[in-house]
Amino acid sequence: MGVHARELQPRELPHRTGWSVRHYTALIIVVLIAVAGGAAVAVRAMSEQDARQASTADAAFASRVAASQIAAHLLMLQQTVASVAANPGTAAILTSPAAGCTLPFDGAGPFSTGHIDIINSDGTVKCSSRPFSGVAVYGAAGWLPAAVSRSVTVAPFLDPTTGLMSAVVAGPVAGGGGTVAAIMDLAQVGSNLGSALGGARQLEFLVTSDNDKTVLTRSLNASHWAGKSLAGTAFVTTTGSLERPDVDGTPRLYARSPVGSTPWLVYAGADEARALTAADLSSNRDLAIILGGVGIMLAVIFVVYRRVVDPIRHLSLVIRGSRVDGPVDTIGMMGASEVTGLAEDFARLMATVKTELVERLNSEQEAIVSERNYRTLFEGHPQPMWLYDVDTLAFLEVNDSACDRYGYTRQEFMTMTICDIQQPQDVPKFLELQAMPMPTLDRTGPWRHLLKDGSTIQVLITSHTVIFGEHRARFVLAEDLTDSQRLALELVESHARAEHSAELVLARDEMIAVVSHELRTPLASIVGFAELLATREVTAAQRKEYLAVMLQEGRRLTVLVNDFLDLRRLEGGHLSMRFAPSDLNALITRAVELFSGPGGTPITVRMQDDLPLVRVDSDSVFRVVVNLLSNARKYSPLGGPISVGAAVVDGMVEVYVQDKGMGIPTEALTHIFGKFFRVESADRGAIAGTGLGLAICKNIVESHGGKIGARSEGLGKGSRFYFTVPIVREEAQTGDVLIVEDDSGFAKLVEAELEARGLSSIWAADAETAGHLVAHARAVVLDLLLPGLSGEAFLNDLRATRGAGIPVVIVTLKDLAPAENLSLQKAGITAVLRKGPGTAAAAANLLAQSLSRELVAI
Amino acid sequence: MRLHTPSELDLQRTVLIADDESSIRLLVHATIESDDYTVVEAADGAEAWALAQVLKPSLVLLDVQMPGQSGLEVLRSIKADPNLKATRVILLTSKAQERDIEVGLIAGADFYLTKPFSPLDLLTRVEEALEL
Numbered sequence: 001m002g003v004h005a006r007e008l009q010p011r012e013l014p015h016r017t018g019w020s021v022r023h024y025t026a027l028i029i030v031v032l033i034a035v036a037g038g039a040a041v042a043v044r045a046m047s048e049q050d051a052r053q054a055s056t057a058d059a060a061f062a063s064r065v066a067a068s069q070i071a072a073h074l075l076m077l078q079q080t081v082a083s084v085a086a087n088p089g090t091a092a093i094l095t096s097p098a099a100g101c102t103l104p105f106d107g108a109g110p111f112s113t114g115h116i117d118i119i120n121s122d123g124t125v126k127c128s129s130r131p132f133s134g135v136a137v138y139g140a141a142g143w144l145p146a147a148v149s150r151s152v153t154v155a156p157f158l159d160p161t162t163g164l165m166s167a168v169v170a171g172p173v174a175g176g177g178g179t180v181a182a183i184m185d186l187a188q189v190g191s192n193l194g195s196a197l198g199g200a201r202q203l204e205f206l207v208t209s210d211n212d213k214t215v216l217t218r219s220l221n222a223s224h225w226a227g228k229s230l231a232g233t234a235f236v237t238t239t240g241s242l243e244r245p246d247v248d249g250t251p252r253l254y255a256r257s258p259v260g261s262t263p264w265l266v267y268a269g270a271d272e273a274r275a276l277t278a279a280d281l282s283s284n285r286d287l288a289i290i291l292g293g294v295g296i297m298l299a300v301i302f303v304v305y306r307r308v309v310d311p312i313r314h315l316s317l318v319i320r321g322s323r324v325d326g327p328v329d330t331i332g333m334m335g336a337s338e339v340t341g342l343a344e345d346f347a348r349l350m351a352t353v354k355t356e357l358v359e360r361l362n363s364e365q366e367a368i369v370s371e372r373n374y375r376t377l378f379e380g381h382p383q384p385m386w387l388y389d390v391d392t393l394a395f396l397e398v399n400d401s402a403c404d405r406y407g408y409t410r411q412e413f414m415t416m417t418i419c420d421i422q423q424p425q426d427v428p429k430f431l432e433l434q435a436m437p438m439p440t441l442d443r444t445g446p447w448r449h450l451l452k453d454g455s456t457i458q459v460l461i462t463s464h465t466v467i468f469g470e471h472r473a474r475f476v477l478a479e480d481l482t483d484s485q486r487l488a489l490e491l492v493e494s495h496a497r498a499e500h501s502a503e504l505v506l507a508r509d510e511m512i513a514v515v516s517h518e519l520r521t522p523l524a525s526i527v528g529f530a531e532l533l534a535t536r537e538v539t540a541a542q543r544k545e546y547l548a549v550m551l552q553e554g555r556r557l558t559v560l561v562n563d564f565l566d567l568r569r570l571e572g573g574h575l576s577m578r579f580a581p582s583d584l585n586a587l588i589t590r591a592v593e594l595f596s597g598p599g600g601t602p603i604t605v606r607m608q609d610d611l612p613l614v615r616v617d618s619d620s621v622f623r624v625v626v627n628l629l630s631n632a633r634k635y636s637p638l639g640g641p642i643s644v645g646a647a648v649v650d651g652m653v654e655v656y657v658q659d660k661g662m663g664i665p666t667e668a669l670t671h672i673f674g675k676f677f678r679v680e681s682a683d684r685g686a687i688a689g690t691g692l693g694l695a696i697c698k699n700i701v702e703s704h705g706g707k708i709g710a711r712s713e714g715l716g717k718g719s720r721f722y723f724t725v726p727i728v729r730e731e732a733q734t735g736d737v738l739i740v741e742d743d744s745g746f747a748k749l750v751e752a753e754l755e756a757r758g759l760s761s762i763w764a765a766d767a768e769t770a771g772h773l774v775a776h777a778r779a780v781v782l783d784l785l786l787p788g789l790s791g792e793a794f795l796n797d798l799r800a801t802r803g804a805g806i807p808v809v810i811v812t813l814k815d816l817a818p819a820e821n822l823s824l825q826k827a828g829i830t831a832v833l834r835k836g837p838g839t840a841a842a843a844a845n846l847l848a849q850s851l852s853r854e855l856v857a858i
Numbered sequence: 859m860r861l862h863t864p865s866e867l868d869l870q871r872t873v874l875i876a877d878d879e880s881s882i883r884l885l886v887h888a889t890i891e892s893d894d895y896t897v898v899e900a901a902d903g904a905e906a907w908a909l910a911q912v913l914k915p916s917l918v919l920l921d922v923q924m925p926g927q928s929g930l931e932v933l934r935s936i937k938a939d940p941n942l943k944a945t946r947v948i949l950l951t952s953k954a955q956e957r958d959i960e961v962g963l964i965a966g967a968d969f970y971l972t973k974p975f976s977p978l979d980l981l982t983r984v985e986e987a988l989e990l
Contacts, residue, residue, distance in 0.1 A: 131904060252972070257907050520952045520972075520973040520974060521952075524882060524974035525879070525881035525884075525885055526974075527974040528882075528885040528976075529975050531976055532889060532977050549884060549885070552881070553881050678925075
């Protein structure tokens with residue numbers, strides 16, 4: 001722990017790229033303030049612009065309304081004047097010297113003030129709508145003469161009766177001699193316009209004559225301006241019809257509209273300063289709202305920052321400060337519940353991480369130590385060990401023992417795959433196993449592995465899957481099953497067997513019962529009949545019958561005992577097999593001949609052409625064939641056809657025996673090769689047999705590395721038995737001396753004697769096999785009494801094919817007649833020896849000499 | 859199987875031999891052959907039971923180990939059949955089948971003989987059984 005804790009101490013404020021929440025918060029605040037400022041400026045600018053536009057529009061509207069009202073009123077005045085002038089009463093007033101009058105003035109709206117006068121042609125007032133003063137005042141008026149003849153509208157005009165700046169609408173009285181005039185108080189007009197149209201909107205009205213810009217009236221301070229000309233005041237012409245006169249020093253925005261067909265203009269002026277002030281007030285209010293919003297947002301940010309960001313920073317500091325071996329500090333966490341939760345979660349996480357980290361550190365440390373241990377174990381292990389890549393099958397590591405045992409150097413191993421140490425015939429099976437999902441730990445075998453020198457060893461493989469670097473690998477321990485280890489393995493296996501002892505005891509008891517029964521039955525007959533013969537007077541016929549049974553049962557007992565002992569020896573591996581090349585054709589032919597006596601159905605033989613020689617113990621395989629043929633005959637009580645044949649199947653020679661007899665029930669097929677198993681049925685009861693034949697066959701075939709089996713279509717449909725034996729390899733068919741001898745013991749003796757003299761040999765148990773092998777041999781040891789083809793016949797064939805050049809020593813039990821001996825001598829036989837002690841050595845000596853002479857001759 | 863004529867069977871007591879081994883049947887037959895009994899042979903359990911039902915033998919000599927129906931099964935069938943109350947049974951066994959002997963005696967066998975047996979002993983047992 002201590003070693004690793006140092007590395008995990010907190011580091012000083014690690015450099016962090018990117019922005020922190022603090023940065024973002026500051027940015028948000030700056031942006032907020034900028035936006036608020038911008039908004040304020042924009043609001044102010046917009047509200048000023050809006051105020052100006054609103055003022056202009058308002059002024060334009062007001063000017064148009066005012067102009068139309070003035071025009072409408074002038075029209076009304078004209079109509080009034082025309083109406084009064086056309087009235088006959090008016091002329092009467094003018095013509096009657098004493099007539100006085102009261103004229104109604106029904107003007108309305110802003111022009112409710114003013115008066116109507118009926119004026120004599122000399123300018124004196126004859127009649128007036130206001131109290132009449134009797135003074136002629138209009139004599140000097142320039143407009144009067146014109147008005148006597150036609151209607152006129154004149155302004156400005158200083159009304160002599162009121163002393164006010166006025167406008168006059170006048171027209172001639174019908175019949176001539178006078179004028180009707182309607183006189184408006186211009187000051188009142190301006191005042192009325194101001195109060196009716198501009199009051200609430202703070203508009204000012206100016207009515208001017210177009211020509212000389214003489215101000216007719218003004219809504220503000222009308223009297224001051226009346227009659228004055230605007231010509232010479234500063235006008236600032238803006239766009240469109242708008243002008244900006246500075247009449248009384250107050251900047252205003254003016255709009256101008258013409259009044260009907262008169263040469264008058266109405267200016268409606270808005271006070272820009274006031275409008276702007278109002279706009280300012282409005283924009284200030286908006287600004288206040290914006291600033292209030294910003295303030296609230298800042299407050300929220302502040303709170304969030306305090307409740308979230310600060311705790312997170314605090315947590316971060318705690319995390320930086322926390323050590324793997326220290327407690328996680330969460331004290332002082334006062335944040336939002338999520339943050340507090342996060343802190344708690346973090347504390348828990350830290351605790352977990354801490355625990356796991358400590359475990360991992362420990363296990364890593366252990367792993368380092370254990371890897372060192374494993375490597376030592378691997379390198380120094382007395383058994384071969386290696387690692388190979390599961391995907392490529394290439395060796396990744398091998399230990400010294402593997403190099404020693406298999407004979408390859410480490411460098412050689414590294415260029416090999418695991419298949420290179422498998423026997424070629426095992427590779428497909430091995431690859432098949434590899435393709436299957438492998439258990440983590442597996443124990444298989446025994447396998448035969450190829451060593452560099454070509455020999456093989458038997459190994460038990462223990463393997464398990466590991467990750468080795470970037471390889472998926474299999475770690476393999478190969479237990480070399482040398483003799484002592486094989487004994488140990490057998491011991492283990494026998495212990496395993498002992499675990500099933502109860503079962504075994506039962507099986508053994510049953511076997512004893514079966515054997516006892518099988519032995520006692522013939523014994524009972526023999527002893528029983530012997531006793532009858534010994535104690536009773538019996539007839540000659542009876543004696544003969546009894547003795548026949550005794551003989552039969554005695555033989556049966558012998559066979560049974562022999563079979564049983566053979567089987568025991570086969571099972572125990574004590575029955576020695578002498579494997580040699582053999583011609584199955586001859587072997588099967590001899591077996592069939594045994595059954596060719598009278599009465600039996602002929603047996604069909606179907607052999608494949610050019611059947612290769614097989615590597616068998618011919619006596620044993622002969623026994624198997626005979627046994628199968630015997631069964632076929634026994635279980636074909638009606639004498640059905642029987643055939644026997646052999647052919648190459650899958651690299652082995654398969655021999656079959658087929659009959660059309662009783663057949664075998666399917667459920668019995670797996671049991672028939674067991675000891676004392678017999679298919680039970682009444683029709684088989686009379687068929688004799690020890691119940692051991694097939695068990696013996698199975699053992700013999702299996703000790704050849706072959707397989708035996710049976711098929712049957714069912715009861716009554718016949719059976720087919722087949723077995724396989726290996727083909728003899730090419731190289732096993734050559735030797736210096738060919739020994740043709742059916743007695744395997746004697747053949748072995750000769751072989752040993754030849755070997756002692758440096759000569760190799762091949763053995764053939766019959767002349768037919770020898771015929772196949774003799775081409776590869778330089779000399780022959782020949783027995784004359786052979787099964788099948790005789791030694792003499794073989795000799796004749798030999799002479800026919802090889803001439804007299806090949807040395808032949810005859811070793812026989814046969815007593816040769818002198819004539820025979822002579823003819824053999826003539827045939828160029830090296831020697832004829834009678835079998836007895838020392839014969840094998842003598843034959844070997846003769847051949848050694850003969851062959852060495854041959855060498856010298858060459 | 860040697861069958862005698864029905865008239866003979868009526869007059870004489872019948873002994874049934876059941877064994878799958880012909881040599882044993884011959885031995886037993888030769889041993890007990892007498893003018894006093896008719897001897898009938900059966901080669902397996904099923905045949906023995908069939909003959910026993912028909913012949914109602916005075917004595918059955920039963921091999922225990924036979925293919926198909928075993929001697930013990932035949933014994934039980936005989937003992938369960940009221941028509942065969944008078945039938946005596948002697949078991950022939952191998953010595954190793956001691957358990958079968960025990961089972962057989964419990965099942966109602968009168969005697970047993972183990973193979974190989976003395977023909978004289980067999981004869982004595984047969985006579986004893988028939989006199990019971």
